[in-house]
Amino acid sequence: MGHKQPLPILITGGGRRIGLALAHHFLNLHQPVIVSYRTEYPAIATLRDAGAVCIQADFSTDDGILAFAGQVKNETPGLRAIIHNASAWMPEKADTSLSDTLAGMLQIHVHAPYLLNHALAELLCGHGHAAGDIIHFTDYVVERGSDKHIAYAASKAALDNMTRSFARKLAPEVKVNAIAPSLILFNEHDDADYRQQALNKSLMKIAPGEKEVIDLIDYIFSSCYVTGRSFGVDGGRPLR
């Protein structure tokens, strides 16, 4: 008798950093992975060589999101999970209109997960009790707000709210949870002063790297009971 191939995990924005680390983690566990990417980084070829299905997609328009959903449906009859990692951390700034900033943040953090969850729910369902997962990457600023990233924080707050709506809609076959990180990884251009200030904002005073998020997702996937929750990965930042 042949072994049944596990269903793939879909990771959006898997070309770099946390999304890329998640993709390699699951591939190392012989778990099939489908990755969306916007920019053709060298990492995409490495992912393909490791067995990932990599689909180029730009979520800047609803048409781009829906075309991607169609390509995923052509690729697989079912999904183990969707991890909504794709994101942009846009501040309010003088050279971009406030309308464009707000629209861009709502597009990537609200339209993309909202449309993809609706379009792909049928692929997550039908595999048994708690057999599917959706993970929304939100942010610690959902609780606190952010004076420099107002639209970003508002759009992540909407995503946090959708976690509970989709948990209600898709139970008991699919669990839907959010991960709300504070500092996980610095960006290359962050200078020493910025880094020190950011480290001082948490109790734990480190930038822990992708492993903290990977371990949490492994836990969420192992559960058959936890749904509609937001998990902070923030080094105790709310207590500072």
Ligand SMILES: NC(=O)C1=CN([C@@H]2O[C@H](COP(=O)(O)OP(=O)(O)OC[C@H]3O[C@@H](n4cnc5c(N)ncnc54)[C@H](OP(=O)(O)O)[C@@H]3O)[C@@H](O)[C@H]2O)C=CC1
């Ligand atoms: N890193 C951290 O410390 C923190 C991260 N988070 C959250 O964790 C998640 C992962 O973080 P991180 O790895 O730093 O994220 P990055 O910003 O480094 O990467 C996000 C990914 O999303 C993709 N993306 C952005 N816009 C679009 C678009 N319009 N269409 C398709 N893809 C797009 C990017 O593609 P491209 O490279 O082509 O632009 C990139 O691959 C995010 O949701 C983030 O908000 C929250 C708090 C802290």
Ligand SMILES: Nc1nc2c(c(=O)[nH]1)N=C([C@H](O)[C@@H](O)CO)CN2
């Ligand atoms: N999509 C992204 N979102 C966020 C990023 C990022 O690089 N991409 N970075 C942060 C910061 O790490 C911040 O939490 C501390 O400096 C927040 N969100």
